[in-house]
Structures are given as structure tokens and as C-alpha cells.
Amino acid sequence: MSAELGLPANENGVDQKVLAAFPLCDVTEEDLRQNPQFCQLLTALAHHVDKMGLTGPLKTELEKAEQKLMSQRRVWLQSESLTGALQEMIQDHKVRKRHAAVPPDQSTFYETVEKCLLVARCARLLDPSDTTEKDRPSVLALTPQRVTEFMPSANSVERMKQILPAALEEHLSKKCFTFLCYYQPECENRNQSPERKTLSHLTAQLKQSKKKAEDLKERSREKRALLQRQTRLGLSEMIQCVRLMQSFILENRLKFQVDLDRDKLDYFEGKCELISQKIKAEMVAVRLETYTVDSISAHKEIRKSLQSELRSCQAEKNSVESKLFSFEILGKEFEALAEEYGKLRQEIDVKNWALKEFATYDDQ
Known part of the structure; x- marks a missing residue:
């Protein structure tokens, strides 16, 4: 293939010659190196078509x-x-x-x-x-x-x-x-x-200026195609660099993640311990401000009176529980007597209230 193009056996030179023969073809040197048969096809076509692809x-x-x-x-x-x-x-x-x-x-x-x-x-x-109708x-x-x-x-x-x-x-x-x-x-x-x-001479000057402008336009088009290829190659290299950086960052992150997590854990444990000690200190300060010597003595007296009342209530509770226990031993018959006793007590209370009312009426 190098011999056909009249170039030394250099892959880069051959690729550049092929790309120069087809400036409108969106192909890179990397594509030609990865597809040698396609490169041979383009080399053969270069002898039969021009840069615009025309025979x-x-x-x-x-x-x-x-x-x-x-x-x-x-x-x-x-x-x-x-x-x-x-x-x-x-x-x-x-x-x-x-x-x-x-x-x-x-x-x-x-x-x-x-x-x-x-x-x-x-x-x-x-x-x-x-192109139009004659009888229109x-x-x-x-x-x-x-x-x-x-x-x-x-x-x-x-x-x-x-x-x-x-x-x-x-x-x-x-x-x-x-x-x-x-x-x-x-x-x-x-x-x-x-x-x-x-x-x-104005026509000749205008033609010369027009030719110069066309030459500049052609060179600009070639430079633009070259810039596009270089930009594409630069972007591909940048993408590869980004991938390498991502893999490097991932490897280092996995390697140092255990130590980083351990340091974070120690930090949070120390922070929690500090916060708990601070809470205890605040609680002690609140107690010292709330409970003075006088209030503590008063609370002691109140505690004694409450404890005595609690003991009396406990004794009353025990007596009531013993009575209830004795009532439960008597069975259902005692329940009927208790109900009848309750009714009699209610009638007695009503009659006592009526007697009091009559007595007050007689006094008037």
C-alpha cells in the first residue's frame, strides 16, 4: 500500500495521505489503523476519484x-x-x-x-x-x-x-x-x-481578487477539516484520560475508605461522649439552681407527712381487703343480704330526710 502511494513504509504517512485524498470523509487515523482493509480500499479508490468523490x-x-x-x-x-x-x-x-x-x-x-x-x-x-400549460x-x-x-x-x-x-x-x-x-x-x-x-484593468483585478478569495476559502476549508480531525483526536485522548483518572480515583477511594470510616467512627464516638458529659453537667447545674437548702428541708418534711399518710392508707387498705375477703368467703347468699341491706339503708335515709323536713315545718 505504501508503494502504491509513493511513500515510505510508514503507517502515519500512509494514513495522512489517505485522509488528504478524501478530505470530506469523516475518518480518523485511528479508524484506518483499526481497519487496514478499509484503508486499502480508500487507497485504491484514490486512483479513480478526485477529492470530491467524482470519477x-x-x-x-x-x-x-x-x-x-x-x-x-x-x-x-x-x-x-x-x-x-x-x-x-x-x-x-x-x-x-x-x-x-x-x-x-x-x-x-x-x-x-x-x-x-x-x-x-x-x-x-x-x-x-x-413548463406551463398552453391552454391556461x-x-x-x-x-x-x-x-x-x-x-x-x-x-x-x-x-x-x-x-x-x-x-x-x-x-x-x-x-x-x-x-x-x-x-x-x-x-x-x-x-x-x-x-x-x-x-x-478592473476586470482582471477583480478576477485576481476573486481567485485569491477562493484560494483562501479552500485553505480555510482544509484547515477546518484538519482542525476537526485534531479536535476529534484531542477529545478521544481527553476521554481516555478521564477514564484513567476515574479508575485511579476509584481504586484509591476503595483503598483508603476503611481508614477513613474508622477515623469518622472515632470522631463521632468522641463527639457523642462529649455531648453526653455536657448534658450531665447541665442537669447537675439545673438541680443545683432548683434545689436549695431550704427547699430540700421543706421537701423532707413533706416527704415524712406523705409517708405517714401512705402508711395509714396502706393499713386501711389492708383492713378493707380483709373484710372483702371475709365477705367473699360467705358466698352468694351474703350478696343478696348485702343488697337488701343497701336498700334498707336507702329507705332509712329517705325517711330520716322526710322527718327532718316535717320537723322544720312544724317548728315554723
Whole structure:
């Protein structure tokens, strides 16, 4: 493969030669090294196609088509340029006519030119092309032949044709000189007559500038493709570096994670112990502030009285429990007697209350 390309047996040189032969192909040197058969295919294709991927016959046909298109475009541009120049002349005449007096023959000339342009434009718009239907209804029932009836008189047209070349040449000469002054500002301070020689060289200068701009554009495109490849390679290298850093960080993190966790555990244990001691100290301080000597003695007296009451209540509870136990031994018969006793006690209480009420009533 190196021999076919006329290069020494160097893989990098071969890869660069292949990439230079196909600048529009989105392939890197790494792709070519990983796919040697694809590299051989591209090397073989480099002898049959150009940098744009075109074969010899196809390139010839494309050049012929471009030449034909350029000739047709040139004809169209000539017509459009001539029409535009005439429109500019008419517009300039209208501006001059508004600001100053204009000779009548000059006004007649420009009016004739304007009418001829308008009629020609209408006739061209009404004339069906080869791609449209011939039997399509015309606009407002107008035909090109009907529109041509509005042309100025033959004498006016003939006089216009005689004056038009000189007027058009003068207008174009002024435009060219204006463009020359824009392209070469130093020409504006000179006399206009000597610069007519320079106008003949203006086309060559423009072609040279255009060629220079195209060369710069081509070099810029090549540099952009090279920059894209270098950027892609740089990004791939950066991705590999990031992966290596991630693996390194992960390994070191797993290695030192145990020691880090142990240190954290010791730290939190010490912190918890410190907080618990602080809580105990605060509790002692609160107790010292709350319980003074007088309050402690008073609490002792209260405790003694409560304990004595507790003992009396406990003794009463024991006696009641013994009575309940004795009642439980008597069984269900005692329950009936107890209920009857309760009812009798209620009746006695009611009768005692009634006697008291009667006694108070008798006293009154």
C-alpha cells in the first residue's frame, strides 16, 4: 500500500495521505489503523476519484453541465443587468426632474424607455413558458400581442434606440468609475479621464481578487477539516484520560475508605461522649439552681407527712381487703343480704330526710 502511494513504509504517512485524498470523509487515523482493509480500499479508490468523490467521466459531464449553466446564466445576467441599468437611469432622471428643469426631448426619451420596459415585462409575464400549460386562461384576458399594442410610436422608439447606446454607455461608465473609487479610494482624487485606462484593468483585478478569495476559502476549508480531525483526536485522548483518572480515583477511594470510616467512627464516638458529659453537667447545674437548702428541708418534711399518710392508707387498705375477703368467703347468699341491706339503708335515709323536713315545718 505504501508503494502504491509513493511513500515510505510508514503507517502515519500512509494514513495522512489517505485522509488528504478524501478530505470530506469523516475518518480518523485511528479508524484506518483499526481497519487496514478499509484503508486499502480508500487507497485504491484514490486512483479513480478526485477529492470530491467524482470519477473522470462524471467530472467531465459535470464540467460540461456547469459550462452550459454558466453560459445560460451569463445571458440571463446580461439581460437583468441591462434592465437594472435602464431602471436606474429612469430613476435618476425622475430625481433630476424633481430638483431641476429637464429638456423636453430628454423627458420624452426616458418616458419611451420606461414604457418599452413595462410593455416588455408584461409581455414576458403573459407569455407561457415550456413548463406551463398552453391552454391556461390568461390574466384579465390579456395576451402578449394585445400588450404590445401599448408600445410607443415607431418614431419615438427609433429615436430612443439611437440615443440609448450613448446614454447607457455614459451611465455604465459612471457606475464603473464609482465602483473603481470604492475599490481603489486613491482614484477619487484624480481626474476622471486618465482613469478610463484603469477601468480596463478592473476586470482582471477583480478576477485576481476573486481567485485569491477562493484560494483562501479552500485553505480555510482544509484547515477546518484538519482542525476537526485534531479536535476529534484531542477529545478521544481527553476521554481516555478521564477514564484513567476515574479508575485511579476509584481504586484509591476503595483503598483508603476503611481508614477513613474508622477515623469518622472515632470522631463521632468522641463527639457523642462529649455531648453526653455536657448534658450531665447541665442537669447537675439545673438541680443545683432548683434545689436549695431550704427547699430540700421543706421537701423532707413533706416527704415524712406523705409517708405517714401512705402508711395509714396502706393499713386501711389492708383492713378493707380483709373484710372483702371475709365477705367473699360467705358466698352468694351474703350478696343478696348485702343488697337488701343497701336498700334498707336507702329507705332509712329517705325517711330520716322526710322527718327532718316535717320537723322544720312544724317548728315554723
